[in-house]
Amino acid sequence: MTKKLILTAAGLLLFLLAALYAFRHQESMAESAAAPAPSGVVDSSACIAPKEFMKANHMRVLAEWRHSSVREGNRVWVAPDGRKIDKSLNTCLNCHSSNRMFCFNCHMYANVKPNCWNCHISPMEAP
Amino acid sequence: MKKILMPLGMVTVLALVPFVGVQYAGLDYLFGVLIPYLAAAVFLFGFVFRMADWLRRPVPYNITTTCGQEKSLDWIRPNKIESPSNPFFAAVRVLSEVLLFRSLFRNTRAELRKGPDLVYGSNKWLWLGGLVFHWSLLVIVLRHARFFFVMVPGLAEALDQYDSFFDITLPSFYVTDALALSAATFLFVRRVADAKMRLISLPTDYFPLFLIGGIVVVGVLMRYIAKVDVMAVKDQMLRLMSFSFDPPGEIGALFYVHLFLVCMLLLYFPFSKLVHMGAIFLSPTRAMVNNSREKMHVNPWRQPMKFRTYREYEDEFREKMKKAKLPVEKE
Numbered sequence: 001m002t003k004k005l006i007l008t009a010a011g012l013l014l015f016l017l018a019a020l021y022a023f024r025h026q027e028s029m030a031e032s033a034a035a036p037a038p039s040g041v042v043d044s045s046a047c048i049a050p051k052e053f054m055k056a057n058h059m060r061v062l063a064e065w066r067h068s069s070v071r072e073g074n075r076v077w078v079a080p081d082g083r084k085i086d087k088s089l090n091t092c093l094n095c096h097s098s099n100r101m102f103c104f105n106c107h108m109y110a111n112v113k114p115n116c117w118n119c120h121i122s123p124m125e126a127p
Numbered sequence: 128m129k130k131i132l133m134p135l136g137m138v139t140v141l142a143l144v145p146f147v148g149v150q151y152a153g154l155d156y157l158f159g160v161l162i163p164y165l166a167a168a169v170f171l172f173g174f175v176f177r178m179a180d181w182l183r184r185p186v187p188y189n190i191t192t193t194c195g196q197e198k199s200l201d202w203i204r205p206n207k208i209e210s211p212s213n214p215f216f217a218a219v220r221v222l223s224e225v226l227l228f229r230s231l232f233r234n235t236r237a238e239l240r241k242g243p244d245l246v247y248g249s250n251k252w253l254w255l256g257g258l259v260f261h262w263s264l265l266v267i268v269l270r271h272a273r274f275f276f277v278m279v280p281g282l283a284e285a286l287d288q289y290d291s292f293f294d295i296t297l298p299s300f301y302v303t304d305a306l307a308l309s310a311a312t313f314l315f316v317r318r319v320a321d322a323k324m325r326l327i328s329l330p331t332d333y334f335p336l337f338l339i340g341g342i343v344v345v346g347v348l349m350r351y352i353a354k355v356d357v358m359a360v361k362d363q364m365l366r367l368m369s370f371s372f373d374p375p376g377e378i379g380a381l382f383y384v385h386l387f388l389v390c391m392l393l394l395y396f397p398f399s400k401l402v403h404m405g406a407i408f409l410s411p412t413r414a415m416v417n418n419s420r421e422k423m424h425v426n427p428w429r430q431p432m433k434f435r436t437y438r439e440y441e442d443e444f445r446e447k448m449k450k451a452k453l454p455v456e457k458e
Contacts, residue, residue: 055356056356106358110357110358111279112357
């Protein structure tokens with residue numbers, strides 16, 4: 001009986017500590033992200049990586065960009081050739097939105113629904 | 128040990144065959160077009176043949192296995208589901224077995240604990256592991272509809288959405304992938320961990336487990352780590368769906384490993400214990416109605432027998448019996 005009680009108490013304590021840590025972590029993150037981040041140049045003259053790589057990994061690049069720019073405030077992506085590029089969907093869309101169906105052609109065909117357009121305006125909706 | 132290693136080796140070889148064949152010999156037409164058609168045909172015909180064969184078998188006796196009170200007199204309360212007296216409850220019993228593994232839920236385990244007393248206890252781990260395994264596989268199979276149809280059915284789309292509910296990792300993580308893998312691991316460990324289970328387990332028990340595990344592992348690898356061209360995969364699947372014999376496009380060799388293992392599963396299906404998928408619906412002990420007190424069940428095979436009475440015997444041999452001084456009943 002007492003063993004059970006101690007175990008329950010220990011579990012609760014552990015949970016509390018974890019919760020506290022999580023919230024503290026979040027708060028400190030919020031403070032650091034408040035400062036305006038320096039941004040790179042929107043350079044859409046050439047694709048940031050070879051076509052084959054982008055075909056397989058564009059979602060990872062975008063997710064990494066989102067994470068590091070929104071959570072860590074780092075908006076500059078340095079390409080392997082030294083170009084400094086703004087981590088923004090606009091960097092891609094400046095060129096790729098020339099074809100309104102650029103994203104949707106494949107995404108609809110493969111039936112994959114990205115969550116980009118939950119917040120961003122998609123090329124299909126753009127005027 | 129051999130009966131575990133042999134199926135494992137077989138699955139490994141089966142996985143290596145298409146990899147080598149596509150990567151080094153350029154046999155993508157064989158592995159991408161011919162073998163899938165062959166496997167699908169064998170699966171369909173084999174499965175239908177099996178079912179038709181079992182359906183044609185006569186079931187003359189009322190042989191339901193029950194664990195409840197049969198319907199009899201009005202003042203005895205029957206157990207409607209455990210001892211179904213009409214087709215509706217028989218269907219309920221079969222479906223609860225198929226969908227919820229009702230009989231496994233009652234699984235017990237006997238152990239000798241400290242001393243000579245045999246102890247029986249409830250053991251629901253097999254029920255849980257089996258349920259998770261089968262349901263995950265069903266969801267995974269239905270989810271794959273997105274590769275087979277241009278207009279994806281709503282059910283498959285909804286399953287896809289709920290399956291990637293956690294929305295972590297990219298491409299988003301499917302819960303059923305993890306569940307199927309952990310359940311397959313559990314089912315394997317269950318067979319290996321216990322000496323009694325080890326003894327009664329056969330290579331044919333391990334082989335499908337390894338094969339399905341291999342298919343899931345390769346699928347997960349393809350989705351998250353070693354990417355293949357999804358567009359080309361869908362092109363190829365749509366071509367297969369329209370019975371086209373056009374050669375497939377450029378797809379990674381890993382895809383052919385996945386496809387080939389699935390083809391092997393289809394080929395193996397009608398000839399192995401995996402037919403329990405269809406057989407569970409035909410099992411007479413489970414699908415029959417238990418109405419042996421309501422209705423007379425006559426053995427339809429009973430032929431009118433020819434008897435020969437002692438009187439007839441004596442009529443034939445009376446004279447000879449008298450000569451031999453044997454007693455006769457009629458002079």
